[in-house]
Structures are given as structure tokens and as C-alpha cells.
Amino acid sequence: MLAYLIRRLFAVVVMLLVVTLTTFAIFFVIPKWAGTDPALLFVGKQADPEAIEGIRQKLSLGDPVLVQFWHFVQGLFVGRDYANGTDVTHCPAPCFGYSFRTEQAVWPQLTDALPVTLSLAAGACLLWLVGGITTGVVSALRRGTLWDRSAMTVALAGVSLPIYFTGLLSLAIFSYSLKWVNVDYKPFGDDPAMWFESLILPWITLAFLYAAMYARLTRATMLEIMGEDYIRTARAKGLRERVVIGRHAMRSTWTPILTLLGLDLGALLGGAVLTESTYNLPGLGRLAVNAITDKDLPVILGVTLIAAIFIVIANLVVDLLYAVIDPRVRLG
Amino acid sequence: MTDLSQPGQPEGATGALPATTAAATGEVAAAGSPAPTAFLEVRDLRVHFPTDDGLVKSVDGLSFRLEKGKTLGIVGESGSGKSVTSLGIMGLHTAGQYGRRKARISGEIWLNGQELLGADPDEVRKLRGREMSMIFQDPLSALHPYYTIGRQIIEAYRVHHEVTKEVARKRAIELLDRVGIPQPDKRVDSYPHEFSGGMRQRAMIAMALVNNPELLIADEPTTALDVTVQAQILDLIRDLQKEFGSAVIIITHDLGVVAELADDLLVMYGGRCVERGPAEKVFYEPQHPYTWGLLGSMPRIDRDQTDRLIPVKGSPPSLINVPSGCAFHPRCPYADVPKDNITRTERPELREAGDGGHFSACHMTQEERTRIWTEEIAPKL
Numbered sequence: 258m259l260a261y262l263i264r265r266l267f268a269v270v271v272m273l274l275v276v277t278l279t280t281f282a283i284f285f286v287i288p289k290w291a292g293t294d295p296a297l298l299f300v301g302k303q304a305d306p307e308a309i310e311g312i313r314q315k316l317s318l319g320d321p322v323l324v325q326f327w328h329f330v331q332g333l334f335v336g337r338d339y340a341n342g343t344d345v346t347h348c349p350a351p352c353f354g355y356s357f358r359t360e361q362a363v364w365p366q367l368t369d370a371l372p373v374t375l376s377l378a379a380g381a382c383l384l385w386l387v388g389g390i391t392t393g394v395v396s397a398l399r400r401g402t403l404w405d406r407s408a409m410t411v412a413l414a415g416v417s418l419p420i421y422f423t424g425l426l427s428l429a430i431f432s433y434s435l436k437w438v439n440v441d442y443k444p445f446g447d448d449p450a451m452w453f454e455s456l457i458l459p460w461i462t463l464a465f466l467y468a469a470m471y472a473r474l475t476r477a478t479m480l481e482i483m484g485e486d487y488i489r490t491a492r493a494k495g496l497r498e499r500v501v502i503g504r505h506a507m508r509s510t511w512t513p514i515l516t517l518l519g520l521d522l523g524a525l526l527g528g529a530v531l532t533e534s535t536y537n538l539p540g541l542g543r544l545a546v547n548a549i550t551d552k553d554l555p556v557i558l559g560v561t562l563i564a565a566i567f568i569v570i571a572n573l574v575v576d577l578l579y580a581v582i583d584p585r586v587r588l589g
Numbered sequence: 590m591t592d593l594s595q596p597g598q599p600e601g602a603t604g605a606l607p608a609t610t611a612a613a614t615g616e617v618a619a620a621g622s623p624a625p626t627a628f629l630e631v632r633d634l635r636v637h638f639p640t641d642d643g644l645v646k647s648v649d650g651l652s653f654r655l656e657k658g659k660t661l662g663i664v665g666e667s668g669s670g671k672s673v674t675s676l677g678i679m680g681l682h683t684a685g686q687y688g689r690r691k692a693r694i695s696g697e698i699w700l701n702g703q704e705l706l707g708a709d710p711d712e713v714r715k716l717r718g719r720e721m722s723m724i725f726q727d728p729l730s731a732l733h734p735y736y737t738i739g740r741q742i743i744e745a746y747r748v749h750h751e752v753t754k755e756v757a758r759k760r761a762i763e764l765l766d767r768v769g770i771p772q773p774d775k776r777v778d779s780y781p782h783e784f785s786g787g788m789r790q791r792a793m794i795a796m797a798l799v800n801n802p803e804l805l806i807a808d809e810p811t812t813a814l815d816v817t818v819q820a821q822i823l824d825l826i827r828d829l830q831k832e833f834g835s836a837v838i839i840i841t842h843d844l845g846v847v848a849e850l851a852d853d854l855l856v857m858y859g860g861r862c863v864e865r866g867p868a869e870k871v872f873y874e875p876q877h878p879y880t881w882g883l884l885g886s887m888p889r890i891d892r893d894q895t896d897r898l899i900p901v902k903g904s905p906p907s908l909i910n911v912p913s914g915c916a917f918h919p920r921c922p923y924a925d926v927p928k929d930n931i932t933r934t935e936r937p938e939l940r941e942a943g944d945g946g947h948f949s950a951c952h953m954t955q956e957e958r959t960r961i962w963t964e965e966i967a968p969k970l
Contacts, residue, residue: 485730486725486727486730486731487730487731487732487733487734489681489725489731490725490731490732490733490796491733492681492717493679493681493717493718493722493723493725494717494718494722494744494745494748494796495714495715495716495717495718495719495745495748495749496714496718496744496748497714505733508733508735508736509733509734509735582735583734583735584734584735584737584780584782585734585780585782
């Protein structure tokens with residue numbers, strides 16, 4: 258088990274290195290191949306040659322690619338200095354460089370945005386797990402009834418309707434027309450009540466989409482499991498139907514749900530792009546979108562890396578959880 | 590609990606029983622008649638499943654009796670209704686059909702003086718696992734993969750006994766020891782996948798017997814096991830039956846299995862009983878062409894190796910559009926022996942065939958059957 262963990266952690270480091278290299282390549286190398294000067298991308302349009310040269314020097318864009326990569330990785334772990342000949346800027350670790358638009362360090366922007374995304378993801382996750390699994394189980398047990406059909410129709414709508422539709426609709430109704438909720442984000446530390454109020458709509462909108470997926474998954478899994486031989490055995494023991502479902506069927510239903518949950522949470526923590534943009538929440542997703550619009554490459558790089566880290570970690574957690582849930586999975 | 594009965598008792602020791610104790614009797618009691626004296630009596634059982642293609646008549650009018658301490662073998666090919674019968678007795682015939690259109694069940698099932706089909710489902714639930722329990726075909730899929738063997742047995746015990754987990758655990762270890770699992774105090778904490786196939790079936794049997802049930806139904810208990818293990822499991826069932834004195838129903842498509850165990854045999858075809866009687870009679874003087882077919886398709890070591898097995902031609906009947914007349918007539922080589930095309934127009938009733946509670950549902954006269962059996966079939970076996 259420990260050996261497995263160490264091996265997996267090693268694999269995680271390698272994976273992150275590969276992700277970093279790829280991201281780096283995309284933002285620093287490909288423009289070069291494409292014939293554009295990365296320095297130009299950084300400086301923006303209509304820069305004078307002097308500024309371009311200054312940037313090239315400051316970012317050491319003249320160095321070989323691998324040296325640049327090394328500097329970049331070094332910056333992540335020990336920080337790095339940017340020098341353009343006259344003055345030196347020290348960027349402490351973890352250094353993701355400086356935003357070209359705001360000239361702020363990228364790392365603090367990431368750490369500011371992360372709690373917003375975390376709040377959004379955690380709250381929505383709680384909602385969709387409770388809502389999705391309950392709906393799925395009830396639908397499976399009452400298969401073919403009016404409840405099942407309605408729930409699955411709503412779920413189909415939930416899966417099909419994009420966030421920017423349900424999100425804007427909810428904003429129009431509950432915020433602009435009825436004025437029930439205020440959607441200006443406030444950090445939890447400033448005002449918990451306002452934090453809660455500002456997140457209610459995003460939570461519900463995001464949870465609706467995922468709950469629909471989870472309800473369908475839970476229903477399908479549950480239906481399959483209710484036909485298993487060991488469920489018949491459980492009934493043959495004389496267990497109450499409640500126990501048969503709660504203890505025997507649910508236990509097996511968790512496996513695919515947790516698999517999906519790990520991946521979904523991992524991906525969401527890298528930024529719920531649509532939800533954050535729709536509700537103007539200053540999370541990682543919106544940060545990424547803005548950075549892309551502004552061609553703010555260091556920020557894009559930072560968000561991508563953070564997202565990759567979350568996905569890799571989520572995968573690891575899911576794999577470890579498998580061993581906990583299913584005794585047949587032996588890690589080693 | 591731990592004294593094992595002597596294995597290797599002479600063949601037929603359980604089979605040579607007086608005919609009067611035979612499970613099979615001729616009369617099909619009318620519905621609503623008073624409680625029977627037999628331990629288990631099934632009267633005119635019908636289990637029908639509505640499907641999109643039509644009504645599947647899995648069991649269509651089945652009656653039999655079983656006394657305590659006796660073993661009834663139900664034999665038939667896939668889809669003949671054997672498993673549905675056992676699930677019906679257990680009240681589990683809707684399992685696997687979850688939430689779909691419900692199975693229609695009618696008739697009477699009397700267990701120990703109590704009628705089960707009309708009883709409150711929760712009352713029947715309380716009987717399940719305590720008075721009647723069941724062993725399934727594939728012990729790997731019948732045991733929950735995520736729980737230890739011990740936990741599953743403990744659960745089965747504690748549903749019906751208000752005892753602490755420690756007491757139930759002791760009981761589980763005792764039963765695992767009884768069914769021949771080595772180091773039961775350690776193996777109790779193993780998961781099903783850590784057991785071999787035979788061990789899993791032993792554990793399954795331990796679980797079925799944990800509450801000392803009076804009726805044990807074994808649905809193809811050895812089909813998923815390899816041959817050497819099969820014999821051990823059958824021995825175990827026989828020993829345990831002696832010890833616990835329960836009534837046992839063995840459901841199988843393998844005549845070899847029931848030859849070893851059953852006192853009485855019931856041959857099913859297309860959801861109905863085509864022949865029943867004491868095991869010896871059914872084996873040595875079978876009175877139905879389908880039974881002849883089953884015997885002919887059974888491999889035997891004493892048969893010349895150059896002889897081929899004699900298969901039953903054709904395929905099992907549709908349970909939605911059951912053939913008219915005798916359901917077996919499309920596959921029966923002797924369908925034209927009775928006069929007036931009667932095999933195609935009239936369904937044969939179970940009638941006494943020979944003495945000693947031997948019944949057969951065949952239009953041929955007993956003389957015709959006896960002649961065909963002794964002259965044409967038996968020499969080839």
C-alpha cells in the first residue's frame with residue numbers, strides 16, 4: 258500500500274512535469290514555429306521595437322527552449338529574477354511570472370481566485386450528490402412510474418441545457434426581476450451571509466447540470482445492481498427491502514459514482530468556466546477566460562497548471578478510494 | 590454441531606424409501622381446501638410474467654408435496670420453470686424483475702400449515718432465511734463482493750435472532766466449521782473472492798443453514814463447480830439434511846445430481862410437471878418420453894464409448910405460445926402412437942402410471958410406454 262502510494266506520487270510528479278512542459282511548449286514554442294515572436298504576443302499590439310527587445314531580454318526569450326523551460330520550472334520551486342539590464346525584479350516561489358495586462362504577479366491572482374472556485378464547487382457538489390443520487394435511487398426503485406418518467410425527463414433537460422442558458426434565465430428571474438438574491442460575490446471571510454446569498458444561484462445552476470448526470474448514472478447502476486444475484490440472496494435471507502437497498506445495493510452503487518465524482522471535482526476545481534463567467538464570479542474559470550481574451554499568457558499558463566494539478570490529484574484520490582470501497586482491488 | 594456424518598454411505602440408501610412417503614400424489618387439491626398435513630404442499634402453482642411479447646407462463650399448474658427429512662429433485666431443461674418454482678415458494682419470484690410489471694402468481698403454497706401466497710408479504714419475509722432458505726447456482730455472484738463471508742452470515746443470523754454481533758460471529762464460525770471450511774475463525778473475515786468455488790458454495794450453505802431452516806432449496810447447487818467439488822457439495826447437503834432433518838428441494842438439469850440425493854423426482858417441461866414419483870421408479874421405469882430423452886442424453890461411464898448420446902431433438906418450447914395439446918409433442922418421437930391426433934389437440938393430465946405414487950402426463954397407454962421403454966429405449970442406454 259505504501260509502496261503503491263509512493264509509486265503513484267512519483268507518477269504524479271512526472272505527469273505534472275509533462276503537463277508543464279506541454280503547456281510551456283504551447284505558449285512559448287509554438288508561436289515561434291508559427292513565425293510569430295513570443296515577445297510580440299507578450300507586449301501586445303503596436304509596441305515599439307525597444308519595448309519588444311526589452312521584453313525579450315527580461316524573459317530570456319533568446320535562450321534555447323530547454324533553458325527557458327528550466328528557468329520556468331526553477332521559478333515554480335525557488336523563484337526567479339527578471340532582469341532587463343537596468344533593474345531586477347525578484348519573483349518569489351512559486352513564480353508563475355507576471356501578468357502582462359496588470360503587471361501583477363500571477364500566483365497571488367491564482368490564490369485569490371481559488372477560494373471562489375472552491376466555494377462554488379464544494380457547495381454545488383453537495384447539492385448535486387444529494388439531489389442526483391436520491392432522484393436516481395427513487396427512479397430506479399419506481400421504474401416506469403410517473404415519478405421515474407418525470408424525473409428522467411427533467412434530468413434529460415438538465416444534461417442538455419447549457420449553463421449559460423439556465424444561468425442567465427435564473428439571473429433574469431431571481432435576481433433582476435424578482436430581486437430575491439444579490440449575486441455580487443463576497444468572500445466568506447467578509448460576510449458569510451452575503452457569500453451564501455451570492456452563491457445560491459450558481460450552486461443551483463451548476464448542481465442542476467451535474468445532478469442530472471448523477472441521477473441518470475445512479476438510476477442505471479441501481480437498476481443493474483438490483484438484478485444481481487447477491488441482491489436476491491439478501492432478500493432470501495429475509496432482510497427488509499429497506500436494508501436490501503440501503504446496505505446491499507447502495508454499497509455497490511457508490512463505485513461508479515465516486516469515479517465520476519473524482520473526475521468532475523478535479524475538473525471543476527480548475528475553474529467552472531461557464532458558471533463563473535455567467536455569474537461574474539472571480540474564480541479560476543473567469544480568470545482563465547479573461548486571460549485568454551487578453552492573450553495574457555502567464556495567467557493562462559498558471560490556471561492550466563493549477564487545473565492539471567487538481568485533475569491529477571483527483572485521479573489519485575479516486576484510485577485510493579477504490580481500494581477502500583472494493584476489497585477486490587488490491588493496490589500494489 | 591461438529592460431528593460429521595460418515596461419508597460414503599451406500600448408494601440408494603436414501604432413495605429406497607417406502608412408496609407411501611412419496612412426495613408426489615395424484616390429486617390436485619381444489620383451491621381453498623383446508624390446510625394439508627404435508628410439511629410443504631404446492632397446489633396448482635402458476636407464475637406468469639407479462640412481457641411486451643405476451644404472457645410468459647413460466648410455471649403453469651404445478652402441484653407437489655414434500656415431507657420433512659425428504660429430498661425432492663426437480664429436473665428439467667433451461668426454461669422449464671424449475672427456478673421460478675423455487676423462487677415462487679420463497680416469495681422471490683419478482684426479484685430481478687425490479688419495478689417492471691409484476692409477476693402474476695396464483696395457487697397455494699402451504700408450508701408447515703401456513704399458506705404463503707395469500708399471507709402478508711412481511712410475514713413471508715420473516716419466514717425467509719429462518720424456516721426456508723436457499724442456495725444458489727453461482728456462489729460468487731450470489732455473495733456480496735464487498736462484504737466478508739462472516740459479515741454476510743452474521744447478518745443472516747441477526748435478521749432472525751436478537752443477539753449481539755459476537756454471539757452471531759461465534760455461530761457463523763461454528764457453521765463454517767460444520768460445512769468443512771478449514772480455519773473458520775480466520776476465514777470468517779475473508780471476502781468471497783478470496784475463497785475457491787467449492788469453499789464459496791460451502792459458505793453459501795453455511796449461510797443458508799445458520800437459522801436451522803426446515804426447508805432448504807438448492808437451485809443448481811453444483812452447476813458452477815468443478816466435478817470433484819460437486820460430489821463433496823452433494824455429500825455435504827446430504828449429511829446436513831440428515832443432521833438438521835430439513836426438507837430439501839434440489840433443482841437441477843443434471844440427473845446425476847438427483848440420482849444421488851433425491852427421494853422423489855419431479856420432471857418439468859414447459860412450466861408443467863410431466864412425470865413424478867419415487868426416484869427409483871422414475872429412473873428405472875420412466876413413464877414419459879421426455880424423461881427418456883433426459884436419461885438418453887446423460888453421459889454414463891458404463892456405456893460403450895462408441896455409442897453416441899441421444900439428444901432430445903428440437904428446442905425448449907416457447908412459454909408464450911405453448912404448443913397445443915401435449916407441450917412435448919413437437920419433439921416427441923412417439924407423438925403419433927396415440928390415436929386421433931390427440932397429442933396435438935388435448936393436453937394430457939397427470940395420471941397414475943404404475944404403482945407407488947408414480948405419475949405421468951402422457952397420452953400413450955401404460956402398456957405402450959412400457960413396451961417402448963423396455964424394447965426401444967432401455968437397451969440403448
